[in-house]
Structures are given as structure tokens and as C-alpha cells.
Amino acid sequence: MLLVEDDEVIRKTVTMALERYGYRMSMAGDGLTGLESYREQRHDLLLLDVMLPVLDGIGLCRKVREWSQVPILMMSARGDGLDVVAGLEAGADDYVVKPVDTSVLVARMRSLLRRAAFRPASGNPPEPAPGVASDLVFGDLTIDPGGLEVRRAGEPVALAPTELRLLLAFAANPGIVLDRRTLLRDVWDYGWDGDSRVVDLCVQRLRKKIGAERIETVRGFGYKLRR
Template sequence: MSEPVPVTILLVEDDEVIRRSVAMALERYGYRVSVAGDGLTGLELFRDGHHDLLLLDVMLPELDGIGLCRRIRESSTAPILMMSARGDALDVVSGLEAGADDYVVKPVDTAVLVARIRSLLRRAAFVPPATGRTGPPEAPAGRLVFGDLSIDPAALEVRRGGEEIALAPTELRLLLEFSAHPGIVLDRQSLLRNVWDYGWDGDTRVVDLCVQRLRKKIGADRIETVRGFGYKLRR
């Protein structure tokens, strides 16, 4: 029997001490890690090889993490986890708007970092999370239609006006969660648990920014904000 192929992570961090310590920690968990000390080198490594997940610092020389995230999103839906030294609201929002799936604040505990990475990889592969819930949210069999939007939960295919829409894994999982409960208001904390696979309270800005990105792709009026409660997919 062939050995399982290890997950490959691209780590882009300009601080050498942090870069080496994070890479060593991830390798102890069985990940294969490629490293870069600046954004342009990170972009070259991304283009030259396959990476299952990208771990990007916000503050990088040559090309900062926000710009790098945008460049990667032009051609890839691979999971992206941003790292911010300050946890500054602007850093967080900018990273999520650029297409990142989640973020952590440095210094980050290794166990927390690995938990976030595993969660992102589960979302990307739609395999069962640790909570025991099925990978893609439960949805009725067959194609679902909401106006000009059609969703095939089995094929993981989304079309708008007949044209296929490219969604990042987190965006797709979020849409599947909404489509499983059309017309029902879903609060941010339940979305964090079921879509982001958080076993603890997370930052709800992650939800809000992902909803914004999803709206741009499927139609701004398709997901309704219910102030003080959460969001719902219009029937």
C-alpha cells in the first residue's frame, strides 16, 4: 500500500525566527512546508508548485500579504490562512476581503494554529470534521433553484444564469449551509460552528466578510441580512 501524500503548506513570513519555528512545528505534525521570506518569493513558489494551504503573514517586504492573497486568488481557490501580529481590525478585514478564509493573531499557540489548518483543509476537501457533522452541510438531493441561482449539492456545482460560478471552498460551504435552510435565519455563531468548524467562539467578522464575497458572486440580494440576528437565503 502506498504511503499517504503529506499535505503541503506554503508559509510566507519575513521574520526568520518565527518562520523557522512555525515550519518546524508544522513538520512535527506531519505537514510538508515550503517557506519564503517575502511576498514575491512566495508568489513564485506558489506558481511553481502545488500547495494544499497557504499561511501568509500580513506584513511582508516586496509584496505584502494582502497583495499576495489577491494575486493567489486570481488563479486558485486553495485555503488561505492569514497571520497578523496585531490582530488589528483593518488587517483582519483587508485580509478577508482579499480572499483569505481565516486569520490568526501572532504569537499563536501551535495547537490553535494546527486546529485552524485542519479546519480549513476539511472545508476544502469536504471531509467529516471532528464534531462528527458531515462535510458539506446536509442539503436535499438534486439541484436546488433560487431564481437565477442553481446549486447541485452532490456535484458541488453552482450556476448563475446558466454560467458556472467559481467559489472558494469556504464560500461554497457557506452557500451549501444556506441552501440547506432556505428562508431560515442563521446566526453568525452557528455559521462559525457549521461552516468554519469552530469548536469555540470565533470572530464573526470572518462570517460577515465571507458573506460579502459570496454576495458579489451569486447576487447581492440573494442573501438577506436580518439585523440583530444573522443571514438567510431568499427562497
């Protein structure tokens, strides 16, 4: 794991806490150093503070997303939503507000790593989502649940692990409205009520990739994939 945090005390404290959970940690004190570190060694997960010198966490997240779908967890000292929205729009998978309890941080990290297992690998592909086996076709959109591949008009669509899980959840329930709480449970693995903004912003990112008209908003209830 790579932790990018400019506060030395927080950086060392969080690193020591996570190492006690068995994680192998690398550290960086600014965004540019963090970017170089990740380019040199592909870490399994990135923990990014928002307020970083040289290159802030939002900018770092955007740069990483240009060529990598590594799980990214943003850490913000503000809970007013500004950093949260900016981080999620930049491509982060989730966020926590500092100070955060180590057990909560670890739970969020484990959830992201489970979701990352949905990415195609060189070995056997992960199990397809329950209830879907063969290719699913929705207009110009084709989903291969077993191979975890998505094509639009015949062209491959690059989806982050969370976006892919979200699409598979919709594809398993075409035409059925899924509320945010259900999506947080099934896609984000939250055993508790999470912030629905992560759902809304991930839906926005997914719409840009598969077509805005494909996912319909049902106001007051949630979202559904059009048949």
C-alpha cells in the first residue's frame, strides 16, 4: 500500500497502525513523490490525503487514473463535502474523513481490495455475478459477466473495479430500481449506511462511459438500467 500524506506524524502513525494489520506500507510526503513511487512500484492500493504540497491529492488521483485503475481511497480533513466530491469526481473509489479510526480505515481498504478482485487477471477469471452467465446485451452495450468485459458499439470500455461492480449490479436487475442503500451494500460492501454521494458520483462516471441514457434516475428511489 502507498500512503501519501504530508503530515509526518499522521504519516508514521497511520503506517504503523496498518503494519500491525499485516499491510506492507510505502510512504510519500507530497503528491509528486507519491506519483513517482507508484510509477516505480505498482502498489495494491493508494491512500491519498487531499491537501498535499507540490501536487495535491485531487491532481494526483487524476494523473493516476489516466493509466491505472488501482483502488484509491481519499483522506480528507474536511467533512463539508467539497473535498469529498472533488476526490470522487477525480476517480477515487471511496473516502474517509480524518481523524479516522484504524478499524474503519482497514474495513474500507478491505472493501476496496475485494472490489479490485473483479478486474480481469492473467489467471482464472473471477466468478460472475449471481444470476448472470452469458453475454448481456442492452442496445449497443454488451456485458460479458464471466470475462468481466464491457463493449459499447463493439469497442471495449475501460471501467474501474467499482464501476464494473455497479454495472453488474444493474445488469443483474434490468428495469428494476435499485436504491442507494442497496447499492452501497452490494457494490461497496458497506455493512453500515455510507455516504450516498459515492453512489451518485460513480453513476455519473459510469454514464459517461456507457451512455447517459442507459441508466435512469428514479427520483426519490434510486437508479435502474434501461432494458
